[in-house]
C-alpha cells in the first residue's frame with residue numbers, strides 16, 4: 001500500500017495512524033516524516049512536538065542518525081518551540097559534532113558507507129559549526145542561517161534541487177546502513 005499523499009499535508013490524527021501502521025506502507029519514509037513536521041502548516045506547535053515524540057518511540061535511532069546525514073534538520077526538529085540563546089545553540093551543535101564522531105566511529109556502520117564527508121570550514125574561527133562533518137555538496141550553508149539569518153538566499157533554488165536527489169537516495173542509503181526496512 002501507499003500513503004499517496006505528502007507528509008507535510010497530514011493532520012495530527014493521520015500522522016499517528018501512519019506511524020502506527022508504517023510497515024504496511026511501501027512509501028513510508030522515516031526521514032521524510034521527520035522533515036515534514038517542520039514544513040507542515042496544519043500542525044500547531046504543540047502538535048508538532050507531539051508528533052515528534054510519538055515518532056521517537058519507534059524511530060529514535062534513525063532520527064539520531066540525522067545528526068550525520070542532515071544535521072540542520074536534526075537541529076530544527078530537536079529544538080521545535082524552544083527559545084534558544086546563542087549559548088544553547090552552540091552547546092547543541094557541540095553535542096551534534098560529538099555524536100557524529102560516535103556514529104562514524106561505530107564499526108557496525110562502516111565509515112566508507114557514508115560517502116565523502118569533510119569538516120565544515122567557512123573560515124570564521126567563531127563559527128559554531130566548526131568541526132561539523134558535512135557531506136560533500138551538502139547544504140550546510142542552510143545551518144548558517146541560524147546564525148546569519150538573511151544570507152545565502154541565492155542558494156535556495158540550488159538547495160531544493162539537491163534536496164530532491166537526497167530524498168530519492170535516502171531510503172536505500174538508510175536501509176543499507178542501519179539495516180531497517
Ligand SMILES: [Zn+2]
Nearest residue numbers: 122127129130
Ligand atoms: Zn561556519
